[in-house]
Amino acid sequence: MATKPRVKVPKSAAVGDVITIKTLINHKMESGQRKNKETGEKIPQQIINSFVATFNGTEVVNFTPHGGISANPFFEFTLKVPEAGDLHFVWMDQSGAVFETTKSIAIG
């Protein structure tokens, strides 16, 4: 099962700066390709299939991972900072579980 996600975000930036954000979340990302060794049946897919990052409510990125994304999904992307505020990250998996975290960015 997934544990608390980790995100790397600069604590502050100047308006207009393009900053790099890295995110990592523990998740098995059961691809749906593996077979049960005893029965030969495919183990059902159970992956994170949605990742959305917003800043003060406006979308930064929206990713739809499929089974080919490695376990413990890692995403790196950028934000163009318009003002001080909160970066909100939401991961959703196929079991209906939702994982979230928020990081604040100051201007300075």
Next chain:
Amino acid sequence: MNLSRRHALALGGAAVTVSLIPVSFASAASHNAMVTDAIAEYTGGADVAEGGVTLTAPEIAENGNTVPVGVDAPGATGILLLADGNPAPIVIALNFGPLSGGSGASTRIRLAGTQNVVAVAKMADGTFKSASAAVKVTIGGCGG
């Protein structure tokens, strides 16, 4: 039994040649169709021009379970990343929102064997661009 030096070298050579995992499917034609269909669905059948997309992937991936891949397509609103030799070719659909700093992202993907990673970028003007990178995989990463 005498294992001659020549025989031992031949055995060693055979072992090395099987360490690169090729990908094979019961029907190569239907698998290729899956890839072209996935791209056609993304583009709505529009032409895809090569270039304008930077795809970064290692030439040789030691571990197919986690292969670092980066993609950047200035001016794109979205990018579809595929692995043309994986049982399920679509790897991830990336969408860049109004506050994205550019049109790029990095992640780590699974590759079942040696194959091409393909990126198809949807540009803001509605056109499509692509790039591909060949990756040799030494240990396959789809649980097999």
